[in-house]
Amino acid sequence: MFNPSILAVVKLSVERAGLDAALTLLQELAERSRSERGCSRFEVLQQAADPTQLVTVERWDGDASADAHMRSPHVKAALARLTPLLREAPRFARYRSVER
Template identity: 55%
Template sequence: MTTAHDHVHVVATLQAHPDHVAELAALLGELARTSRKQPGNLRFDVHQQSSNPNQLITIEHWDGPASVDAHMTSPHVGEVLGKLGPLLAAPPQIVRYSQIA
């Protein structure tokens, strides 16, 4: 059994090329739907910045590091990562956070 302090949050920040925002949003939406079905996923949301619609983020909540590792090496994540390059204006920033309170 995991506790809240075992949980991991992952925040990915993605800057889309202006002409690929809709395509990136659709790709991330599909990633979210698939990821929500994975063991250990507690939440997976996609957000668009209000003042900069080219910037999207994913906020993921996992029950522990092993679930994140399994997610990051899953085939559907590999497929998404393979499609990201032409859609992005800059490399994605993916950061893991551990819950401390």
């Protein structure tokens, strides 16, 4: 049976001076996003070897929910606040399970 859910992964490289602010912002985003329709997971992860490397891992019930999330005012506001804290643009990717 086909599973339409997706795993969205966002990789972020944060300036060291902006790390605390970025972590706070991402934790707020995660908390708000978890209550959105279609979201069953939203985690913020920090690389052990380099704490300025962050990843969000999100599980959505399909592309429509993930797209609605990306268009939401709180995501747009979070990205606007987060962008000046980053070394480079965020890298977004979506994955689907190949298991049946």
